[in-house]
Amino acid sequence: MPQKKRRNKWIIPAVLAVLAVGVAVLATLNKQEVPLDQIERNEVVVKADGAEIGRFSLDTVKRMEKVEFSDRIKETGKAAVKAQFGGVLLRDVLMSIGVDPSEYRNVAYKALDMYTSAGTVDEIMQDGKVYVVYERDGRQTRPKHEGGTGPLEIVIAGEQFSLRNCKFLMEIDFS
Incomplete structure (x- = not known):
């Protein structure tokens, strides 16, 4: 039981980290210089x-x-x-x-x-x-x-x- 709690404790931070990396990658791909x-x-x-x-x-x-x-x-x-x-x-x-x-x-x-x-x-x-x-x-x-x-x-x-x-x-x- 304690091992399951430890694993669950890391799921949310891991998901947030994956989402943050995904957003950063998409932002980089969609970035385009706007000619001022x-x-x-x-x-x-x-x-x-x-x-x-x-x-x-x-x-x-x-x-x-x-x-x-x-x-x-x-x-x-x-x-x-x-x-x-x-x-x-x-x-x-x-x-x-x-x-x-x-x-x-x-x-x-x-x-x-x-x-x-x-x-x-x-x-x-x-x-x-x-x-x-x-x-x-x-x-x-x-x-x-x-x-x-x-x-x-x-x-x-x-x-x-x-x-x-x-x-x-x-x-x-x-x-």
């Missing part, structure tokens, strides 16, 4: 198969003709709400920097917090479907460190649960 200069310039890097093919900034998007649209947004743990957005079709932003999305099939949107969502080029080519937005409800979207969702984000119009929208947009990667 890119964040300060409010830039989005556009890649194809991992290689950079272009960049655009908040200023680039704001110089284009703004499109206003409304959509229902569902955030985790909250009811869906209708929001008014201001931005530009992603297709138009890409074409303005010399990137033709029709040369590719798939796209991944990556956020500053490493959230990644996927889509297709067919969606990007549709009118009124995929936007780069910088305004929500008449106000410019603020960066993450100010509690905002921007300065740029991807909104895929008509998404039922908003899961593929990408706040804090940092990178677009085509394949």
Whole structure:
């Protein structure tokens, strides 16, 4: 009986140690350097198969003709709400920097917090479907460190649960 108590005494610390090591390993695998200069310039890097093919900034998007649209947004743990957005079709932003999305099939949107969502080029080519937005409800979207969702984000119009929208947009990667 005393031997069983000694063994049980070590089970919880052993499990905690294994969990701590697991968390450390996963954190190391998921760690990615965030380019601070890119964040300060409010830039989005556009890649194809991992290689950079272009960049655009908040200023680039704001110089284009703004499109206003409304959509229902569902955030985790909250009811869906209708929001008014201001931005530009992603297709138009890409074409303005010399990137033709029709040369590719798939796209991944990556956020500053490493959230990644996927889509297709067919969606990007549709009118009124995929936007780069910088305004929500008449106000410019603020960066993450100010509690905002921007300065740029991807909104895929008509998404039922908003899961593929990408706040804090940092990178677009085509394949």
